[in-house]
Amino acid sequence: MDKRIVVLPLALLAGTTLSGCVAAAIPALAGSAMFGTRVLDRDGKVASAVAAAPTPASVIKPVQVPTLPVMTADTVTPALAPVPVAIIPKAPLPDPAPAWVMPPVSAADPDPAWPLTSGQLSFARFVRYAQTSAIGAKSGADLPSAILSDPIALDGKRRRCAADEQQIALIDLDPAGGIFAPSATPTKQPGLALGLAVLREAGVEIAWLSDLSVIESGAVRTMLEQAGLDPRGEDIISLRRNEADTKQQRRDNLAGITCIIAIAGDERADFDDRYNYLRSSESGEDLEPIIGNGWFLIEQLPGK
Incomplete structure (x- = not known):
């Protein structure tokens, strides 16, 4: 089949009905013709499609969950040891302020050498x-x-x-x-x-x-x-x-x-x-x- 027959309709379609980036992408396809689901190379042969091998799915290993003990009526709970409480003795109350006792005021002169009125x-x-x-x-x-x-x-x-x-x-x-x-x-x-x-x-x-x-x-x-x-x-x-x-x-x-x-x-x-x-x-x-x-x-x- 002549490659030009395939390319021509694509070129005409790009010039009439498409615009922008879609139209710009079409000439890139001119190097190889599309026919149905096959792609032809420049010599007109069907290009072999190499499918990539699928990546095997990772296997999730099961995790062992430890078994918790279940409380029953027969389960005996060990008694907790009593916590020692420190007894702090009360501080003694401060002594009350002493009552002020005014020393007697002498009726005599402070200095007999200098008598006062x-x-x-x-x-x-x-x-x-x-x-x-x-x-x-x-x-x-x-x-x-x-x-x-x-x-x-x-x-x-x-x-x-x-x-x-x-x-x-x-x-x-x-x-x-x-x-x-x-x-x-x-x-x-x-x-x-x-x-x-x-x-x-x-x-x-x-x-x-x-x-x-x-x-x-x-x-x-x-x-x-x-x-x-x-x-x-x-x-x-x-x-x-x-x-x-x-x-x-x-x-x-x-x-x-x-x-x-x-x-x-x-x-x-x-x-x-x-x-x-x-x-x-x-x-x-x-x-x-x-x-x-x-x-x-x-x-x-x-x-x-």
Whole structure:
């Protein structure tokens, strides 16, 4: 058979009905003619088709599954040995902080060669008490506050200070029955200044209390600095904010965030306002033991 007879229809078919890659593939077939299911080579002979030998399928070997024992009613389960439990003895409770016992304050002058006036002596006792209390607090002693625990009772029971509270020594500036008037040219007070420096060295902060209006805080601060009582201007100054603001409220507010360990003033009402409402002196007899043991009567600090 003439090869050209076979190729010609293919070429015509590619030019008329096919396009793209299909048409491009047709000339490649021109080198050999197709007839039915046979392929002719260039000499017109049937090309022998060599079938590739099929790859034998891999044989999967069976895997031996171990036989698990089956629990039956007759199966005896060995008992587990008890696990030893270590018994840890309880640690002993720490001993309670010792109650603070203030050493007695001597009524004699600290140095007979340098006698003090009664006002200076009472201020020296105030300083010594506050300093000793601060030292006791550092050793973990349970300190009593100078503020009464009950807002109404006259039993003399006092609050207790927490271990981490800041100790405060409070000084009332107002004269008995009046209001403090700061001097523009105050006199130096080296003795008082030395005592306050001792307290600051012990970690005690100083607070000044007055019913003077808060508007006068600058004048009070200047007077304390010039008198040497607050040379660095770092002390607390508590003045009246409005007509309803009382000293007792401010004392209690300060005691709520600190520990007031000692109060100094020139009258008993400087320690607690309930002194203003006693019907008789006998009514406050349970408060008297605090005088000299947290409350100290001193001379009025100089003003105008």
